[in-house]
Amino acid sequence: MSNQLLFQQFQNQLADSISSNVFLKVSLGNYQGNEKELKNIYVRKVKIKRADMLSFTYRYKTRDIFKNFPIAEGIALICHFVSNDFKICTLFTTEKETILEHGKKEQISLREKLVSTVVQPTLAHNKEKKRLIQPVGKSYLQELRITDQDGQVFKNAQDKYRQINQYVEILSSLIKELPEARIKSVVDMGSGKGYLTFALYDYLHNVLKLDTKVTGVEFREDLVKLCNGIASSSSFKKLDFVEGTIEAYTVDHIDLLIALHACDTATDDAIYKGIKANAGLIVVAPCCHKQIRREIEKSKVKNELTFLTKYGIFLERQAEMVTDGIRALILEYYGYKTKVFEFISDAHTPKNVLVVGIKTSTGGALTKAQELKRLEIKEKIAETKAYFGIGYHHLERLLDLDK
Ligand SMILES: C[S@@+](CC[C@H](N)C(=O)[O-])C[C@H]1O[C@@H](n2cnc3c(N)ncnc32)[C@H](O)[C@@H]1O
Structure with a gap:
């Protein structure tokens, strides 16, 4: 299958997983671009002011930057990233993981892994994480x-x-x-x-x-x-x-x-x-x-x-x-x-x-x-x-x- 068809297939799966509510996250890795210290990008679905959005976490060596996009724009951005500077992209859904990877000689591969444990998607924007400043007792x-x-x-x-x-x-x-x-x-x-x-x-x-x-x-x-x-x-x-x-x-x-x-x-x-x-x-x-x-x-x-x-x-x-x-x-x-x-x-x-x-x-x-x-x-x-x-x-x- 040509690279173009594989990209298209990945994009369709991504869009379907979001619309059918089985989407968990996307991770983009093996960054080969020019932005210094950028390592990965993680994308989650969030609700902001009642609207579904895709929230991008740009993970740099010493910091994270967060940006939110409307769903269609977010999908386009993920596809842009994986067609260019990120050489591996994994789509995690409740059913499977789909991995799109750049191989040697510009050849793209698309493979799937079934998942054994079922994780439910969450729309919590402020997913609890360990904060340096804990709120209790202050x-x-x-x-x-x-x-x-x-x-x-x-x-x-x-x-x-x-x-x-x-x-x-x-x-x-x-x-x-x-x-x-x-x-x-x-x-x-x-x-x-x-x-x-x-x-x-x-x-x-x-x-x-x-x-x-x-x-x-x-x-x-x-x-x-x-x-x-x-x-x-x-x-x-x-x-x-x-x-x-x-x-x-x-x-x-x-x-x-x-x-x-x-x-x-x-x-x-x-x-x-x-x-x-x-x-x-x-x-x-x-x-x-x-x-x-x-x-x-x-x-x-x-x-x-x-x-x-x-x-x-x-x-x-x-x-x-x-x-x-x-x-x-x-x-x-x-x-x-x-x-x-x-x-x-x-x-x-x-x-x-x-x-x-x-x-x-x-x-x-x-x-x-x-x-x-x-x-x-x-x-x-x-x-x-x-x-x-x-x-x-x-x-x-x-x-x-x-x-
Ligand atoms: C926008 S507030 C930011 C406050 C705080 N740094 C923060 O980020 O939450 C700016 C503060 O700087 C103070 N400020 C501005 N110019 C100042 C100056 N020349 N000397 C002392 N305080 C000043 C103002 O009164 C104000 O309380």
């Missing part, structure tokens, strides 16, 4: 209105609870890159109501058994008061919240600096503090990108992309990419290895990009290669600014890199 989760007294997560707090856990999971894998002696002090800039600050403290102290000091910095007095009250009633002795701006916050020592959705240039202020304190790990989820957006808008520069930026949404996305791209370059300038990735599904929030810097240089005098790299980065930033007609980037200015 007074801070009760006081933050995430759980009731029995540790049951409130219906309207499910998203928040999931986000907290995803965020701690990501941080836990990043923290593993730091030596233990480098996790003594954590500062959360723009800590807000402290959901993530409390969860991180809980994880560091109660799961990793570290004695880390954690500080939230927040300019809203009511939130600082609320959070300090909860820290005290939870007996979190090494957690405190400081009232004031990120700009004005002074500290000598920071091992891990985080800033999640600190508005606009507050993210730059936070990165600046992290760089100046020589933090081992800097993790920011930028929020709005108004400063660079305004610069691009007022610029009279025309380039090949001008036709795009007449649309507000593209201008916004471009401002986001340029702002965060330059932030990543600046982190590299100061000896950080950088990563930029989505950390929660864009179904929850479009502000879902994390910019991560992991300090790799050990300090001391710069080598010739490091000096050269710094020069190249400065040039790249200058070129980017000129191309988009940007007068200044807030973080660059804070660090005097534009001089």
Whole structure:
């Protein structure tokens, strides 16, 4: 049978299994594409707001990304993946497993295995999994209105609870890159109501058994008061919240600096503090990108992309990419290895990009290669600014890199 017919047969089986409700999951493996660190994709059927959807879990080396698609679109995507970069795909149903595999000389094989134990399909979106932050017996989760007294997560707090856990999971894998002696002090800039600050403290102290000091910095007095009250009633002795701006916050020592959705240039202020304190790990989820957006808008520069930026949404996305791209370059300038990735599904929030810097240089005098790299980065930033007609980037200015 030709490859085309085999693909078609697989697609028909997939669609039939979904419509006849025997579908359990699809796993895509043996990835040969260009996306770094992508390992597998798993697909389940879920119900979201009463509609059936296919939920894709993109499993990377150190994180998972979730995306949901309408059924037809999801089927098309699976077929696209298995026709291209994933060389093996297994369809699990209640009756059998169907395996489509790329062999030597581009030949496709399709085989089936009957299953001996019957598994019933489930549509539970939030299938219980072992969470790093367990909900039971956590007074801070009760006081933050995430759980009731029995540790049951409130219906309207499910998203928040999931986000907290995803965020701690990501941080836990990043923290593993730091030596233990480098996790003594954590500062959360723009800590807000402290959901993530409390969860991180809980994880560091109660799961990793570290004695880390954690500080939230927040300019809203009511939130600082609320959070300090909860820290005290939870007996979190090494957690405190400081009232004031990120700009004005002074500290000598920071091992891990985080800033999640600190508005606009507050993210730059936070990165600046992290760089100046020589933090081992800097993790920011930028929020709005108004400063660079305004610069691009007022610029009279025309380039090949001008036709795009007449649309507000593209201008916004471009401002986001340029702002965060330059932030990543600046982190590299100061000896950080950088990563930029989505950390929660864009179904929850479009502000879902994390910019991560992991300090790799050990300090001391710069080598010739490091000096050269710094020069190249400065040039790249200058070129980017000129191309988009940007007068200044807030973080660059804070660090005097534009001089
Ligand atoms: C969108 S909230 C995010 C809160 C928290 N990080 C989270 O992710 O749940 C941003 C918070 O940062 C605070 N904030 C913004 N700019 C700040 C600044 N320059 N200094 C201190 N706090 C700031 C705001 O008051 C707000 O509480």
